[in-house]
Amino acid sequence: MADAPYVTANPFNRSRAALLFLGCAVVLTMLQYAALLPSWLHRLPETMIPPFAAWLDVVFNFIKDDLGLLKLTRFLTSGLENVLDASGNIFFGKRRWPNLGPMPWTAVAGVAAVIGYYLGGWRLAALAGGTFVWTALIGQWKIAMETVSVLVVAAPLAFIIGLSWGIAAWKYEWINKAIKPVLSVLQTLPFFTYLLPAVIFFKVGPTAGAMATIVYAIPPMILMTTLGLQKVSPEVVEAGKMSGCSRFQMLRHVYLPSARSDILVGVNQVIMLCLAMVVLTAFIGMPGLGAKLLAMMGSFKLGRSFEIGITIVLLAVTLDRMSKAWVIKQPVHFEKGTSWLNRHKTLVLAVCLFVGFTLLSKVIPLVGSIGRGQDFSQGRELDRAIKGFLAIDGVQSVTYGIRYVLNVWVLNPFRDFMLSIPTPAVILIIVAFAISLGGRREGIIAGVFFGLVALSGWWDRSIITLYSVLAAVSIAMLIGIPLGVWASRSEKWSRRILIACDTAQTFPSFIYLIPAIMLFGITATAVVGSITIFAMVPLTRYTIEGLRTVPLEMTEAADMAGATRMQKLMNVELPLALPTMAVGFNQAIMFAFFMVIIAAFIGTQDLGQELQRTLAGTDLGKNFVLGICVSLMALTFDVVIMKWATQKKQALGLT
Amino acid sequence: MSSEIPVISCKNVWKVFGADPKAYLAKTPPDRSFDDMREDGYIAGVKDVSLDVHQGEMLVIMGLSGSGKSTLVRCFSRLHEITAGTIEVEGQDIMSLAEKDLIDLRRSKMGMVFQSFGLLPHRSVLDNVAFPLEMRGQDKHTRRERALEVIKLVGLEGREDFFPRELSGGQQQRVGIARSLAIEPDIWFLDEPFSALDPLIRKEMQDEFLRLQQMLNKTIVFITHDFDEALRLADRIAIMKDGAIEQCDTPDKIVLRPATEYVRKFTEDVDKSRVVRAGGLAEVSQTGEGDPVDAGLSVQKMARMLIEDTREFIPVIRKGKPIGAFSRAEALDILLGDQ
Numbered sequence: 001m002a003d004a005p006y007v008t009a010n011p012f013n014r015s016r017a018a019l020l021f022l023g024c025a026v027v028l029t030m031l032q033y034a035a036l037l038p039s040w041l042h043r044l045p046e047t048m049i050p051p052f053a054a055w056l057d058v059v060f061n062f063i064k065d066d067l068g069l070l071k072l073t074r075f076l077t078s079g080l081e082n083v084l085d086a087s088g089n090i091f092f093g094k095r096r097w098p099n100l101g102p103m104p105w106t107a108v109a110g111v112a113a114v115i116g117y118y119l120g121g122w123r124l125a126a127l128a129g130g131t132f133v134w135t136a137l138i139g140q141w142k143i144a145m146e147t148v149s150v151l152v153v154a155a156p157l158a159f160i161i162g163l164s165w166g167i168a169a170w171k172y173e174w175i176n177k178a179i180k181p182v183l184s185v186l187q188t189l190p191f192f193t194y195l196l197p198a199v200i201f202f203k204v205g206p207t208a209g210a211m212a213t214i215v216y217a218i219p220p221m222i223l224m225t226t227l228g229l230q231k232v233s234p235e236v237v238e239a240g241k242m243s244g245c246s247r248f249q250m251l252r253h254v255y256l257p258s259a260r261s262d263i264l265v266g267v268n269q270v271i272m273l274c275l276a277m278v279v280l281t282a283f284i285g286m287p288g289l290g291a292k293l294l295a296m297m298g299s300f301k302l303g304r305s306f307e308i309g310i311t312i313v314l315l316a317v318t319l320d321r322m323s324k325a326w327v328i329k330q331p332v333h334f335e336k337g338t339s340w341l342n343r344h345k346t347l348v349l350a351v352c353l354f355v356g357f358t359l360l361s362k363v364i365p366l367v368g369s370i371g372r373g374q375d376f377s378q379g380r381e382l383d384r385a386i387k388g389f390l391a392i393d394g395v396q397s398v399t400y401g402i403r404y405v406l407n408v409w410v411l412n413p414f415r416d417f418m419l420s421i422p423t424p425a426v427i428l429i430i431v432a433f434a435i436s437l438g439g440r441r442e443g444i445i446a447g448v449f450f451g452l453v454a455l456s457g458w459w460d461r462s463i464i465t466l467y468s469v470l471a472a473v474s475i476a477m478l479i480g481i482p483l484g485v486w487a488s489r490s491e492k493w494s495r496r497i498l499i500a501c502d503t504a505q506t507f508p509s510f511i512y513l514i515p516a517i518m519l520f521g522i523t524a525t526a527v528v529g530s531i532t533i534f535a536m537v538p539l540t541r542y543t544i545e546g547l548r549t550v551p552l553e554m555t556e557a558a559d560m561a562g563a564t565r566m567q568k569l570m571n572v573e574l575p576l577a578l579p580t581m582a583v584g585f586n587q588a589i590m591f592a593f594f595m596v597i598i599a600a601f602i603g604t605q606d607l608g609q610e611l612q613r614t615l616a617g618t619d620l621g622k623n624f625v626l627g628i629c630v631s632l633m634a635l636t637f638d639v640v641i642m643k644w645a646t647q648k649k650q651a652l653g654l655t
Numbered sequence: 656m657s658s659e660i661p662v663i664s665c666k667n668v669w670k671v672f673g674a675d676p677k678a679y680l681a682k683t684p685p686d687r688s689f690d691d692m693r694e695d696g697y698i699a700g701v702k703d704v705s706l707d708v709h710q711g712e713m714l715v716i717m718g719l720s721g722s723g724k725s726t727l728v729r730c731f732s733r734l735h736e737i738t739a740g741t742i743e744v745e746g747q748d749i750m751s752l753a754e755k756d757l758i759d760l761r762r763s764k765m766g767m768v769f770q771s772f773g774l775l776p777h778r779s780v781l782d783n784v785a786f787p788l789e790m791r792g793q794d795k796h797t798r799r800e801r802a803l804e805v806i807k808l809v810g811l812e813g814r815e816d817f818f819p820r821e822l823s824g825g826q827q828q829r830v831g832i833a834r835s836l837a838i839e840p841d842i843w844f845l846d847e848p849f850s851a852l853d854p855l856i857r858k859e860m861q862d863e864f865l866r867l868q869q870m871l872n873k874t875i876v877f878i879t880h881d882f883d884e885a886l887r888l889a890d891r892i893a894i895m896k897d898g899a900i901e902q903c904d905t906p907d908k909i910v911l912r913p914a915t916e917y918v919r920k921f922t923e924d925v926d927k928s929r930v931v932r933a934g935g936l937a938e939v940s941q942t943g944e945g946d947p948v949d950a951g952l953s954v955q956k957m958a959r960m961l962i963e964d965t966r967e968f969i970p971v972i973r974k975g976k977p978i979g980a981f982s983r984a985e986a987l988d989i990l991l992g993d994q
Contacts, residue, residue, distance in 0.1 A: 238734050239773030242844075243787035243834070244762030253786070257777040333779060333816035 017443070018436035025421075025428035032422045042422040049457040056621035064200070073201040081207050083153050088206075091149035092142050102145065104361035104368040105136040110353035112318075118346040120325035127321060131314040139375025140289070140311050147278050147288035147315075154210050155274045158217035159267055165218070166225020166266075167251070176226065183219045188590065188634040190597040191216065191277065192611040193627025195284045200620055209281030217273040221266045228262025229255050261327055268323040275316055276508035280598070283615060289315075293510065294601070302518055303382030309514045313507050320506040386518060403525045411528060415467045423454050426463070430636065438643040445639055449632040458607060462629050465606035468599075469592040472531035473539075476588060480536040481581075484543025485569070494544050501541040509534060509591075509598055517602060527599040534595045535588040542584025546577030576652060582645040586638060593634045660746045661707035662842060662874045663731055668704045668740035670726055670898075673697035676738045689897035700726035701737070702898035713868065713875040715885040717921075718895035724878045727895070728844050731876060732765055733757055744842070762791040766835030770847040772827045774819040774834075780806065781815040784833045791838070805833040808867070825856040832867070843873040847880065861887060882921050886910075886930050894918050907935025911989075928955040928990045933971045936981035936989075943968035943980030950978060954989050961986050 031037040039045075064070045088094035093102035113129030135144045169176040191212075198212035232255055240254035256263070282290030289312050296305040334343050341348060361368030389395060418426075427450045434446035453462050487497040516530035550573050558572040600608025607626050614623040671680050671692070679697055692699050700723045708714050716724040729735040730742060733749050742749050744760065752760065766787075774783050781802050782789075788798035806815055809829040819827055828848060835843065848864075849857045861884065868875065879885050885892050886906045893903040894917070902914035910930045913919035934950030945966055948957060950973035961983055968980040 233771070233773070235769040235771050235773035236775065238729070239767070239769055239775075239831075239834075241734055242732060242761055242765060242767040244758050244790045244838075246758060246790075249790055253790070254775065257775060260777060330820065331777060331779075331818055333818060333821070336816070 014435055014439060017440075018432040021428045021432035021435065021443075025425040025432065028422050028425040028428070029420075032420065032425075037422060041424060043459060044423060044454055044457075046457070049455060052456060053619070053621035053625045056624050057619075060620045070201065074203075077202045077207050077211075080153075080202075080210060084150065084206050084210055087149040087153050088146070091152075092145035094149075102369065104357050105132065105141050105370065106361065106367045107354045107357035109133050109136070110357055111350050114346055114350040114353060116318075116322060119322055119329055124321055124325055127314075128318050131311075131318045134314060135311050136370050137376050138307055138311065139370065139372070139377045140292070140308065141370060143288050143292050143308075144311055144315065147275075147290065150206060150210050150213065150278050150286065150288065151271075151274055154213040154217065154278065155267075155271050158214045158270050158274060159221060161214070162218045162221025162266065162270065163225050163263070166222040167229065169222060170226045170229040179222065183222060184635065184638075185628075185631055186215075186219045188593070188631045188638065189627050190594060190608070190611065190630045191280055192283070192597055192600075192608070192615065193623060193631075194277075195281065196615055196618075196620055196623040199284050199615070200618060204285045206286055208284055209278065209286030212281055212284070213274050213277040216277045217270045220269040220273065224262050224266030224269065225259070228259030228266070231262065232258040264323070264327040268320065268327065271319050271323050272316065272506055275312075275319060276510070279312060279508045279510050283601075283612070290510065297513065297517060297601075300517075300522070301379065301383055302386045303384070304377070304379035305514055306382055306386070306518075307377060307379055309511050312511055316506045316508060317503055320503075390518070399519055403520055403523065406525050406528065411471055411524065414471055415464065418463050418467045419460060423459055427451060427454065434636065434640045438640040438647075442640045442643050446636045449636045453629050453632055456625050456629050458610070458626060458629055461607045461610060462633065465593070465596055465608070465630065466633060468528060468531060468596045468606060469589060472528045472596075473535050473585075473588050473592050475528070476532045476535040476539055476592075477585075479532075480539030480588075481543050483536075484540040485547065487540070488544045488547035494548055497540060498544055501537050501544075504537045505541075509595055512595065513599065513602065522602045526602055527596070530599055531592050531595040535592045538584045538587035538591060539581075540584075542581050542587070543577070546580030546584075547573050549580065550576045576654070579645040579648040579652065579654065582641050582648070586641040586645070589637045589641070590634055593630055597630060659710060661709050661743075662712075663706075663708040663742070663744055663876070665707075665731070665742040666705050666740055668701055668727075668730060668742060669699070669738045670701035670723075670730055670735055671697050671699050671738045680738050689899075699723075699898040700735075701730060704740075704898075704900055706893060706900065706903060708874060708876060710874055711872050713877060713888060713890045714893060715877045715879060715889035715891070716893045716895060717879055717882060717885040719880055722895040723898035724880075724895050725846055726898070728846055728876055728878055731842075732761065732767065732844060762787065762838060764841050765844065766838060766840035766842070767844040768828070768831045768835045768846065768848040770850055772819070772824075772831045772851075774827060774830055776819055779816050779818055780811060780822070780830050783819065783830055784837050786834060787838050802833075802837060805836050806830075808836070809833045810863070823856075824852050825860060828852065828860060829863075832864075836867075836871075841874060843875045845875065845877045847878050849884070850880065857884075864888070882925065886925065894921065905935065907931050911935065926955075927992075928958070929953055931986075931989055933957065933969075933981060934973055934978065936986060937971040937979035938981065939979040941968045941980035941982075942977070943970035945970070947972040947977060949973070954986050957986070958990055961990060 109132035116128030
């Protein structure tokens with residue numbers, strides 16, 4: 001887009017077009033309030049809504065039964081099931097082949113610590129070992145291993161599939177063009193949409209969960225692989241060619257090793273998405289940490305939920321840190337004459353620890369596994385403490401106050417207002433927003449996407465979803481952006497907050513429900529609260545990053561021009577940081593769409609709830625329609641905001 | 656020299672970048688200027704270049720960035736497919752080679768050094784140097800032996816197990832040079848090998864390079880944007896602008912008789928007395944009298960003699976044989992900077 005910086009030269013006047021659309025929307029809304037608007041303009045009449053769900057069902061049934069896909073997937077299922085059983089046996093002693101497990105917890109913790117040491121020194125060793133020791137001592141070893149056993153199967157599979165597709169997309173432009181749009185839809189589809197097809201095609205239970213997990217984790221791996229391969233320096237490629245590499249040698253010895261970092265970043269994302277998804281697949285009967293957490297939260301056992309939450313968080317942080325340490329780990333040479341033992345001391349140590357602890361566990365059972373009643377779980381006491389704390393008058397009046405203010409003065413009026421606007425007016429407003437930020441193309445996309453949502457027949461629920469997202473993101477902005485601005489003032493605090501954000505982003509989204517439920521119980525405020533916390537993370541993070549990356553000369557120029565701190569912030573730093581902040585805003589909205597669907601678990605009236613209901617049955621068509629509604633709304637924002645950010649970056653010469 | 660087949664011979668070579676360069680070039684008159692072609696949406700990377708490189712010669716291609724020098728050298732090794740013209744390497748048209756034969760050619764005859772080194776970050780010095788040998792399937796023992804040999808040659812002994820990022824820029828480029836020499840190539844391409852280095856290191860590497868060249872006596876195509884470097888190293892210099900060669904000649908001739916205004920601008924600030932040698936000044940028709948001087952002496956080296964001598968013409972010998980004589984007045988003009 002070479003002409004992008006000259007937007008003003010465009011004959012299509014964006015602001016005027018946007019104003020026109022906005023005006024129409026206002027007129028329509030006014031008419032509605034004056035009760036002059038015919039009802040078919042307020043909401044699309046039922047009769048005009050095409051039965052998308054039924055059509056999709058026909059298509060799915062055709063694929064499933066007539067094309068024999070079900071037979072194929074059931075065949076695949078048995079293969080995957082065997083692998084899962086084997087890993088289940090090794091990790092938590094499922095009675096299947098090879099009947100070796102379970103591994104003693106001390107052995108696992110020991111090996112994890114050694115790997116941690118190898119990748120990142122003592123601190124990582126302590127984190128990795130500590131995570132597993134905690135898990136065992138708190139009495140969650142078995143459920144944690146149930147989760148891990150699926151993870152170790154799903155992540156490598158997702159990696160291999162994603163890598164192959166990534167290479168194919170890099171090699172053949174037409175594949176790249178074909179899968180790009182599919183990938184962007186897949187990445188915005190709410191996770192519930194992955195679950196039902198998995199259930200239908202792969203039977204309920206771990207297999208379906210593993211399958212959904214794999215599919216969910218593939219897209220970023222493809223993207224990172226393609227990106228990494230495209231980024232390989234042309235000189236390295238030429239050096240390979242001049243060294244006489246054949247095509248396969250180029251890929252094997254030049255491209256893949258040079259793209260190592262990006263591919264490993266992909267691995268990191270695969271692992272984290274797999275963990276998040278394995279936890280969430282509890283909804284379709286995957287045993288493990290997720291299922292336990294779901295059960296505990298459902299019965300409002302806050303103490304145990306809290307403990308499981310900590311386990312999940314520790315596991316997430318450990319896996320994230322270890323895989324990130326692997327990204328930056330560079331090969332180091334040994335001095336000449338280093339003995340074999342010295343060069344492989346970590347490997348030797350790991351094997352020794354594993355064998356040692358395994359043998360020890362034969363003698364001392366406690367080293368092998370910690371039984372019921374031997375753990376240190378404080379679930380009940382914690383539960384009592386938390387509930388006691390919440391019952392204190394002061395605390396209760398605060399949480400109640402927040403709830404009341406939010407519900408009665410902010411959330412409900414906002415929701416009712418959004419619901420009162422006629423459908424075409426909402427679409428017009430969105431289009432106006434898209435045109436003024438993006439351009440004509442974005443306007444058309446917004447119109448088509450929201451038009452489809454209107455036609456889906458789930459308009460009201462979509463609007464409630466949208467309202468939750470917007471409300472939560474607005475609150476998150478009110479807190480997150482000032483926090484980011486403040487933190488960016490000092491080197492020390494930016495670093496701390498960035499680390500906190502990084503860490504928070506590795507948590508499976510489910511975790512965010514725990515503090516919200518603790519504070520607000522199972523209410524709509526808890527939903528908005530959890531989305532707010534979740535959406536705040538990228539907002540704060542990108543605000544800091546945007547402000548910190550403002551070129552030094554510009555702030556110096558502002559200083560020399562005699563700007564006060566505030567003037568500098570408003571006139572120099574924020575305008576330059578805005579495109580980066582927009583990326584954070586965009587992520588916040590995407591996160592919010594995800595979270596609002598997950599939050600359906602604690603009772604909302606949006607698409608998420610309907611989606612969750614479909615899981616109980618076999619409404620594949622409806623499941624897809626609902627999922628795509630969410631995806632279309634999310635994509636609209638994604639397209640518009642990212643377009644705006646790129647335009648702005650180009651105009652500011654920041655690219 | 657002209658009797659043997661040139662090592663590289665290119666005739667009317669074009670490399671045009673754009674949507675459909677072949678069709679575009681076919682319908683475009685060859686005298687269309689670089690800027691006009693850019694208006695049409697095409698970039699002439701290499702524009703109608705004809706050039707021979709001879710056995711054992713060091714040809715330096717000089718030009719500013721974007722002048723097409725890197726593109727040209729990549730055409731010689733078919734890293735770029737040319738749009739029109741022919742390139743022959745030792746009499747073989749490389750454009751007609753099948754992929755396998757091209758790979759064989761590179762594996763046996765060509766070595767290349769890159770500006771930003773192009774080292775594989777995940778391989779140690781030894782493995783980087785041995786890479787071309789590995790690619791052509793040599794066994795581990797032989798390739799290790801050969802790699803150690805070249806590593807010693809470039810003075811990196813004892814660093815075999817280091818990784819590229821553990822080395823300084825100069826050392827990394829030594830690895831790049833060692834790698835390009837591992838297969839004992841006949842033709843050696845160097846694409847601005849010293850441009851990314853600090854001035855002091857650059858000087859050191861140039862000396863090192865001259866030392867290697869004296870030992871190995873390869874056919875070399877060397878690219879640089881640094882005119883001083885070109886003058887220091889070259890047997891012949893080809894100056895490029897907008898994809899075309901402005902002048903291709905010995906350093907003396909380029910300095911003394913620039914063919915175009917563009918070339919003259921380059922030579923303006925050069926201390927000619929350091930560049931011009933007795934051999935370049937010598938006129939065959941003259942004989943002179945008295946003690947002869949060696950053709951390799953620069954005017955500056957002869958300064959004292961030029962001032963103290965009284966002869967009008969001074970005879971010049973190359974390898975013991977008289978090749979003519981030069982005018983002392985002309986040499987003095989160069990020395991004193993008079994026009």
